[in-house]
Each structure stands twice: as C-alpha cells, then as structure tokens.
Amino acid sequence: MMFNRKTGVAVILTLAIIGGIAATKPPEEHKFQNLKVLPKKISMQDLGKVMDNFKEALGVKCNFCHAASKDSSNHHLDFASDEKPEKNIARKMYKMTAKINKKFFSYNKGETGEMMPSVECMTCHHGHEHPTK
Ligand code: HEC
Ligand code: HEC
Numbered sequence: 001m002m003f004n005r006k007t008g009v010a011v012i013l014t015l016a017i018i019g020g021i022a023a024t025k026p027p028e029e030h031k032f033q034n035l036k037v038l039p040k041k042i043s044m045q046d047l048g049k050v051m052d053n054f055k056e057a058l059g060v061k062c063n064f065c066h067a068a069s070k071d072s073s074n075h076h077l078d079f080a081s082d083e084k085p086e087k088n089i090a091r092k093m094y095k096m097t098a099k100i101n102k103k104f105f106s107y108n109k110g111e112t113g114e115m116m117p118s119v120e121c122m123t124c125h126h127g128h129e130h131p132t133k
Contacts, residue, residue, distance in 0.1 A: 033080040037094045054090060057121035058129045065090050097121065 035042070038050065055062065067083035069076045082088060100119045124131045 034082065037091050054121060057125045057127065059125075059127040060129050064129065093121065 032038075032040070032042070032047065038047065042050075051062065054065070058064065063077055065084055065087040066077040066079050067081045067087075069078045097119055105118055
C-alpha cells in the first residue's frame with residue numbers, strides 16, 4: 001500500500017480516537033466462569049496481563065495450559081475447562097508464589113519499608129516450562 005500523507009493523518013487521528021476511548025472507559029468487568037486463585041471480579045485487561053505473564057515466564061503458548069474447545073467447528077481454546085493438568089499445576093504454583101512473597105518478602109516491603117525483590121514465575125522458570133531445563 002502506498003503511504004501518503006492524507007492516509008497517514010487519518011490513521012493517526014483514528015488511533016488517537018481509539019486511544020482516547022480506551023483511556024476514558026472504566027476497566028471492563030467480565031464474568032469468568034472458573035477462577036479459583038485469581039480475584040473473581042478481575043477485569044479482562046488484568047486477567048490478560050496475568051496470562052501473558054504466565055506465557056512468557058514459561059515460554060509457552062496459551063494451549064500449554066488450556067484445552068482445545070470440544071466444538072470441532074472452531075480452533076478455539078476452552079479457557080474455563082480444567083482438562084489439562086498444567087492448568088491446575090499453574091494454580092498451585094500461583095499459590096506457592098504468593099505464599100513465598102507473603103511469608104518471606106512481606107508483600108515486597110522490608111522491615112524498614114524498603115522495597116524487597118519479589119518472586120515471580122519468571123524467577124524460577126526463566127522462560128522454560130520446566131525450571132531445570
Ligand atoms: C501456565 C498456564 C497458563 C497459561 C500459559 C495460560 N493460562 Fe489462562 N489460565 C490459567 C489458569 C491456572 C487459570 C485459572 C485461574 C484461576 O483459577 O483463578 C486461567 C484462566 C484463564 C481464563 C479465564 C477462564 C474462565 O472463564 O474461568 C482465560 C480467559 C484465560 N486463562 C486465557 C488465557 C490466554 C488468552 C492465554 C494465552 C495468552 C492463557 N490463558 C495462558 C493458566 C494459564
Ligand atoms: C520457586 C520456584 C518456582 C516458582 C516461583 C514457580 N515455579 Fe512453576 N515449577 C517449579 C518447578 C521446580 C517445577 C517442576 C516441578 C516438577 O518437576 O515436579 C515447576 C513446574 C511448573 C509447571 C509444570 C510444567 C510441566 O513441565 O509440566 C507449571 C505449569 C508451572 N510450574 C507454572 C508456574 C507458574 C504459572 C508460576 C507463577 C505463578 C510458577 N510456576 C512459579 C518452580 C517454580
């Protein structure tokens with residue numbers, strides 16, 4: 001596609017408008033079906049951030065933890081399903097990580113209020129599904 005100034009300006013304006021809407025809209029509330037460790041009322045955006053974080057920390061795609069949809073007419077994942085054992089392992093790992101932070105890092109505040117480093121999935125996994133790899 002030829003990029004001329006006019007389309008360029010139009011694209012920038014459109015992006016500015018979309019950006020403006022996104023910035024003024026309150027975080028979207030979404031009903032997830034099967035949350036056991038994350039807050040039930042987590043927004044779509046925050047859940048997305050958590051999932052991206054899992055994905056990067058383990059160096060996997062969404063389907064590492066999420067089973068394929070039973071509906072064979074699509075290639076979607078059934079995010080609410082607990083069919084894949086990896087999903088439940090991830091829940092345990094999430095609880096373990098929270099416990100480590102709470103018990104040993106005092107929610108990231110040291111005794112004198114200084115910031116403490118926290119433990120995350122990445123701390124052990126370093127981009128690998130199995131930390132010892
Ligand atoms: C390392 C495992 C893992 C990976 C990778 C992962 N997820 Fe998840 N996902 C989970 C777990 C665990 C839960 C359930 C959290 C809970 O019980 O509170 C979940 C829940 C969800 C839910 C909520 C489903 C519902 O209605 O209950 C959605 C949507 C979702 N994930 C999307 C994604 C997407 C999109 C990706 C890829 C970008 C992804 N996940 C990658 C582990 C994973
Ligand atoms: C303190 C270190 C540590 C942290 C933090 C940690 N993990 Fe793990 N994780 C491990 C170890 C060690 C194993 C391998 C356990 C085994 O082989 O039985 C593992 C295994 C897993 C597996 C199974 C992988 C496979 O090959 O089947 C998943 C899924 C997983 N972790 C997800 C997570 C997620 C998501 C987080 C962050 C919420 C996380 N882990 C945080 C150490 C950690």
